[in-house]
Amino acid sequence: MRVSKKLAMVLCGFGVMFPVIGTADTLDEKVIHSLWVLIAGAMVFLMQPGFALLESGMSRSKNAVNVMMKNYMDICVGSLLFWLLGYGLMFGNSPTGWIGTDLFGLAKAPDWDFNLLFFQIMFAATAATIVSGAMAERTNYVAYLIGTCGITAIIYPIYGGWAWNDHGWLKQMGFIDFAGSTVVHSVGGWCALAAIMLLGPRLGRFGANGEVRDLPGHNLGYVTIGGFLLWFGWFGFNGGSTLAAGTNLGHILLNTHMAGAAGAVGALFLSYMLRKPALMANAVNGSIAGLVSITAGCASMELPYAVLTGAIGGAISVLGVMLLERLRLDDVVGAVSVHGICGAWGTLAAGLFLIGNMYNPHQVIVQLIGISAAFLWVFVTAFTLYWLISKTTGLRVSAMHEQRGLDITEHGEIGYPEFSHDSAYSSENLKSLEKL
């Protein structure tokens, strides 16, 4: 792949971190590709604070620390588990196409493998952290982290291997999921679905007569900044998935950006049509839904179709939330809708709008097989995992925990100690509270 000199010059700006690079003239292609993948991985890392802000902002202030802590530890626990087990299952030698058999706990390998591992660790952590928002405000912290271990060590890498390992059975069929609409986002979304089905809704979320009660998040500013950070991280997520610094990056990033924009517009347009207010959370979720939707086909779709895919994704995110509420499933941030359902839509769209091969029924069927396989594998294993957790350590906290808020009961902290005048619990009384 040809590397433009201008791109090389830009990448040299990061040369401080990589002293091996002197001037553009001495760069070889491998170094530039490595550099791009590593920078992209670091950009994907920035999605973690994005998720932390978004999910925390959508939760009540008494659970703000807990949500942030879950996101923080997701990347820590997830990285270790994926390195030890997940990477091998996903990218190890896979003679059957179902499961990788080596590369566990990678210690010695060619440099390029470490680039890949670094990049893929960020993806694994992203899949895991999608779940935290859906389960917010009523989940036992340790139980949640055990769930993260299961996702990053087993559930995500096994499906990922089917789709992304060179010998994976889905990849062999011609399944297209360039950067992970299904591999990363639907996997996270379906795990979240299984978890919230077992958890049950937060206290009082649904009234006895079936009414749906809104529990507004405590900081819409966080939600907005979280949305922007995620959007920025997505340029690394989709752009980095080329695994090479090529000239097609502009097309991929533009598709990504435009789909995100169209997603927000689609969500707000549908809200307007349904005579609902133009909510900030809907706009942010709409843009993320657009980004999720384009992730599978960002490298294989013309720009107008990327816009269409994103806009439909945004609309689906609104409808999905309404559907879950009707089913009395309490998803605090709309993760099932935005990541699960929109991930499936995006993967289907990647088959429908494939450049040069639009509406090919064979490709569409392959995409549907991949989407269905993801749902079956992930939902069943995640449901089993969370069911086992609920029967051993316990998945849901007690009503007393929900009353106090998980910041106090799980971490012994208050998120906003100086701003708790109107709250039943304040920092000066924290130490006198009896442990639960």
Add this chain to the structure above:
Amino acid sequence: MDLKLRRRAIYTGMRPYFDDAALLEAIHLWQIKYSDKPKFAFTEFLSECCQDKALRAQRTTILSSIFKALDTPERDLLPDPFDIDQDQLIQLTPAEKICDDTTIVFVHFLDNLLKSLVDKDALTVRIYILNQFPSLRLDELRKAFLRDWLDKKSNKLPVSYELSVMRQVVNFAYVAICEIKGPVKADQLLSQAIKSSDELAKQMEIPLHDFL
């Protein structure tokens, strides 16, 4: 027919069909929600307290049994299930018969929390708390006093309660308010109840947060 006699009759009529705990909860329910309603409300009462399949199938029989008991002479009725056991009361030491400051503040606090609701909602909260009684680790006598207070038969508690019990009762009230008004409102009302009880708590040097 006075309230006590009717209660004894209903207790007698329902006795063969319910276990002890379920029967007491059913009698609470009747007293709080149905005791001032005409006889035909028994149908609604039974549909509310006969939740499991076996009891639902026997509703007509239970209803007949209650009507029969209501016509039974007083001497043939079972004793009042809500009577405070006088023997147990006598056995209490003078120190045990004192309601300590913490319990006084607790009553004040919970009263403030319930007063912040409209009557209908406060009633639902009281019923919810009564329904949770089987899970309270409390002797029968203390349960009876607490029940009387929640039934508004008395305006204070004559004995002291452990903090863990009081904390649990507050949590029951919180859960019930969450179900009725939603958790956002429940948090607000909890906070307001703390503020309005703060003065008494400070006077008596009782940390209010012990109840939370």
